[in-house]
Amino acid sequence: MKIIVQKYGGSSVADAEKIKAVAVKISKKLKEKAKLVVVVSAMGKTTDNLIKLAKEVSNKSVPRELDMLLTTGEQVSASLLAMALNDIGIKSKSLNAFQAEIMTTGDYMQARIKNLKAKRIKDLLKENDALIVTGFQGITEDGEITTLGRGGSDTSAVALAVALNAKCEIYSDVAGIYTTDPRLHPAAKKLKYITYDEMLEMSSLGAKVLHSRSVEIAKKFGITIYCGSTFSDEEGSYVMKNNIEQPIVSGLSVMDHQTQVTLSNLPMDNNLVQQIFEKVAREGLNVDMISVISNSGLNISFTIVEEKKSHVAKALTLILKDMKGFNIHYNSGYSKISIVGIGMKSSSGVASKFFKALEKVPLSLVTTSEIKISCLVEEKFKEKAVKALVTAFDL
Amino acid sequence: MSIIVQKYGGSSVADPEKIKKIAQLISNVKKEGHDVAVVVSAMGKTTDSLIELAKQVSSGPPKREMDMLLSTGERITMSLLCMALNNLGIDSVSLTGSQAGIITNDRHNDARVIEIRPFRVLDELEKGKVVVVGGFQGVSYRRDITTLGRGGSDTTAVALAAGLNAERCEIYSDVDGVYSADPSIIKDAKHLPEISYEQMQEMSEAGAKVLNAQAVQFAKEAQIAIYARSTFQQGRETIVRKFPSGLSKGVKAVVYENDISKIEYFNNDDEKSISLLRFLEQRQIPIKEFNYSKVENGNKISFLVSEKNIYNVEKIESELTAEFGNCLKIEHGFGTVSLIGDGINKDNTILLETLSILQKEKVKIHGVATTSFRISFLLEKALVKNTVLLYHNRWIEEKV
Secondary structure: OOEEEEEEOHHHHOOHHHHHHHHHHHHHHHOOOOEEEEEEOOOOOHHHHHHHHHHHHOOOOOHHHHHHHHOHHHHHHHHHHHHHHHHOOOOEEEEOHHHHOOEEOOOOOOOOEEEOOOHHHHHHHHHOOEEEEEOOEEEOOOOOEEEOOOOHHHHHHHHHHHHHOOEEEEEEOOOOEEOOOOOOOOOOOEEOEEEHHHHHHHHHOOOOOOOHHHHHHHHHHOOOEEEEEOOOOOOOEEEEOOOOOOOOOOEEEEEEEEEEEEEEEEOOOHHHHHHHHHHHHHOOOOOEEEEEEEOOOEEEEEEEEHHHHHHHHHHHHHHOOOOOOOEEEEEEEEEEEEEEOHHHHHOOOHHHHHHHHOOOOOOOEEEEEOOEEEEEEEHHHHHHHHHHHHHHOOO | OOEEEEEEOHHHHOOHHHHHHHHHHHHHHHHOOOEEEEEEOOOOOHHHHHHHHHHHHOOOOOHHHHHHHHOHHHHHHHHHHHHHHHHOOOOEEEEOOOOOOEEEOOOOOOOOEEEEOOHHHHHHHHOOOEEEEEOOEEEEOOOOEEEOOOOHHHHHHHHHHHHOOOOEEEEEEOOOOEEOOOOOOOOOOOEEOEEEHHHHHHHHHOOOOOOOHHHHHHHHHHOOOEEEEEOOOOOOEEEEEOOOOOOOEOOOEEEEEEEEEEEEEEEOOHHHHHHHHHHHHHOOOOOEEEEEEEEOOEEEEEEEEEHHHOOOHHHHHHHHHHHHHHHEEEEEEEEEEEEEOEOOOOOOHHHHHHHHHHHHOOOOOOEEEEEOOEEEEEEEHHHHHHHHHHHHHHHHOOOO
């Protein structure tokens, strides 16, 4: 039995008409003599509306109850899609996480899939052409309902593809993966192929095409992910192990609302550096673009997202309360721009080309990894920097 | 420790403000030292909007999928209520029908509760938490989500009260109990402070929306008193409990139900009648007032179908016509008006007088059925309300 796993995002199932159109798309796919397992997100803005309701009844976050609330969104779209399919003569059933046996850890709002045997799905596929599975959610051994974090439906789809040894196709309102965000740079090119590692860097850098965790799972199990457009037949992009085309730089991504934290003239003490980052990590705060320089004193600089500024400031004040003579600065209004490419590993001259392209842009911080170069620029220079890099690297 | 089960209907939880108020009410009961389990319905018109969505994507939505869809409404309410309780410092946990151990048969859209396995609820109560259960829903042995039909949250509440051996079951809505007729159409309807299980059950089956019929059945079996009260208006209540027969003779209430279809089937072979009934059973269509009679050249069966829990009427009707052809007559647009009372048919006086009232008003009667607690008339839908008024005047208000 050939099985294909498809996932449709929230904008693809935003209303009754779109749900019917997705049903027709599924019916066409069934002509390829395959059975379909379809993962759906909640309709359009449902999740946002539910979160708004939650805020109206309580100003505290109760993770278990929030998961109980939010998971209704996918159950609505899944059942509606199953109805639309049956209406056009396709045998179909919707399954929630409990019925599809998607077992997760008990970390509400950020659970991880532990075990997915898909035995029930396999059984039900014998008597159905398409099974509709609620994305984003799972169930613990104790029968508690969990969610996988925002964008978690991608992860549901890839995990199901692994369990069913199936192809995985992810559909949204974007026709694939682009060299950079087409909304920011309309001339961005669509990539035919992108490697897992590049995609992971891009996802963690803010490209919203795929949930990072889904790419990690695909990489671990060697599942190729096809990303395409729901309502056009335009060829999409493949996320896979190797990139046959081997460009040096595959993509550029931008993350706005960055704050640079600079600590200067601290005493030379490696222990202190460790303490600072440990404290910040324990608060659940993500830091990025770290630079530690010691000459006459110790200078530490890193970036955080702007909305966490007061949170970070509180943590740092606590650690440094007995110290004197150092300076601490928080500079907001920055964007982080990164270029990513698996080819950087084996090519020289990428860095010099990067700096050449940005010679007219003031850079506040630059960091690199094996397949990535990132720079921090003031938001007013963002557009100029993106343009220069897109031209230089032909993105 | 005494356990109290409370149920709040859709209008009591219609918006976040009301949910917060209910959280406050629950917190007061909890602070009095009771263990509290709360059953909630979907917020306001949620269920109706979900049904509307289903109609937009499908001409005949499968019953199983309808239940998947509709059961989300209560889940939204129960999680919001727990958040509101948490905000007041009350520890609570929300449970779906399935998590609360509400086991049903597999008759989707109109499932019966067959068993309550309240282990999880008891555990959580023991930990001192308020347990909030999604009403109206259960899980079948196939692990499919089922719903209990309109008003099914009452059933959840009473079944849970029975399963937990609760002290009492309080059903809160926007009405302060049971009346001699629907107060929204009869302005002088009489409030009933007490009513027996049997009478309440007949009332519910005949269309009264205050309490669900299966809920009353459960209460009767478990001998649990139901307190029907208004959520936001304290004062009167109706207690449904075992009531010594003989205290309340005569007509106690006039109830009605709309959207009734009448089905007649003529044939010369009983096998055909049976296959029609089997056809309906396979599609899980409940029928009532079944009647069988010999007529010239064969047999006639007739029965009524209430359309209220059937979400794909058109589809079923076209299948029926295709299968049973022109010997089948389906007529829509009926309603029933029923008189309820203990020993109402001990002699024929009430039946006789009601018939003559209708005759005098030239109301065409399409059918009559009686039990020891009830006399029901099948009428055109348009005549239902006026007939309720006539009967209420005669039997309750006793204005001749």
